[in-house]
Amino acid sequence: MKLLVLGATGGTGLEIVLQAIEHGHEVTAFVRNPERLKTFRERVAIIRGDLLDAAELARAIEGHDAVLSAFGPRYPVAKSDADLLHRFALGLTAAMRQAGVTRVAVESVAFLFKDAILPPAYMLGRLFFPVIVADASAMEKIINNSGLDWTIVRPPRLTNQPRTGMYRVREGHLPSLGFTISRADVADYMIGAIEKRTSTRRVVGVCN
Numbered sequence: 001m002k003l004l005v006l007g008a009t010g011g012t013g014l015e016i017v018l019q020a021i022e023h024g025h026e027v028t029a030f031v032r033n034p035e036r037l038k039t040f041r042e043r044v045a046i047i048r049g050d051l052l053d054a055a056e057l058a059r060a061i062e063g064h065d066a067v068l069s070a071f072g073p074r075y076p077v078a079k080s081d082a083d084l085l086h087r088f089a090l091g092l093t094a095a096m097r098q099a100g101v102t103r104v105a106v107e108s109v110a111f112l113f114k115d116a117i118l119p120p121a122y123m124l125g126r127l128f129f130p131v132i133v134a135d136a137s138a139m140e141k142i143i144n145n146s147g148l149d150w151t152i153v154r155p156p157r158l159t160n161q162p163r164t165g166m167y168r169v170r171e172g173h174l175p176s177l178g179f180t181i182s183r184a185d186v187a188d189y190m191i192g193a194i195e196k197r198t199s200t201r202r203v204v205g206v207c208n
Contacts, residue, residue: 002026003194004064006051006092007071009036011158012107015187016068017044019163023191030060052087057095066103066194067096070187077131085139093146102149103197105190109136110156113174113205121156121174140203151193152203155181161208163188170205178207 003020007013008029014036020027021043028045029037037046049056051071061067071088073081096104110116111125111133125133143150156178163184168175189206193199 001065001195002028002063004028004030004061004067006030006067006069007107009033010070010072011160012070012183012186015163015184016070016190019184019187019191020068023195028060028064030057052091054091054094054098057091058098061095061099061101064099064101066105067092067101068190068194069104069106070190072107073132073135077135082131083135083138085135086142089139089142093142093148096148097146103194103200104143104148105151105153105193106139106143107186107190108140108152108154108203109133110154110174110178110205110207112137112140112154112203116174116178118177119156119174119179144201149197149200151190151199151201153186153190153193153206154203155186155206157181158183158186164208167206167208171199171202172205174205175207178205181207 003025005013005016008017008031017027030047030049034046047060073084110121114122140152157180159180159182161182167181167185
């Protein structure tokens with residue numbers, strides 16, 4: 001497949017790029033700063049641009065089979081980035097419709113699972129990360145109403161542990177005792193969802 005990766009220089013994004021290459025896909029990274037991708041050299045096509053510019057993004061998306069996004073704000077979130085995910089979702093959905101590409105997998109946050117008890121994800125999110133909760137919720141609402149063939153992946157706390165493939169998945173809920181998952185396993189799930197076209201128009205909880 002021809003895959004476009006957004007947020008490709010972050011922890012999860014780098015894993016998506018690496019694993020997609022291993023799976024034999026043609027990978028394009030649309031990034032503001034390609035420096036962190038220099039180790040991939042000729043194995044990845046790099047397009048430099050602004051993720052919040054819908055016109056630039058549409059040109060990058062054209063000709064691809066699917067988009068995988070691990071894009072998100074840096075922590076702590078600056079005041080100027082308080083609505084970053086909301087603005088990103090507006091641009092992404094407009095760009096995908098313009099480019100005629102419908103399949104997308106997006107990394108979000110487990111804080112939005114209101115029914116989670118162990119851990120109490122939503123309560124912790126509202127208490128300690130209210131800006132992230134509000135912004136991610138706005139992003140998901142836009143994607144949900146976009147008409148695209150989306151999959152939204154909500155992981156809990158991310159780690160840098162290696163890929164195991166031994167993670168738990170539950171549609172619409174965070175699996176019980178879902179406290180952590182490695183970025184590598186999140187990438188593994190997202191690529192698999194695109195390849196198999198599973199969990200289309202579904203919100204998915206993943207954890208180790």
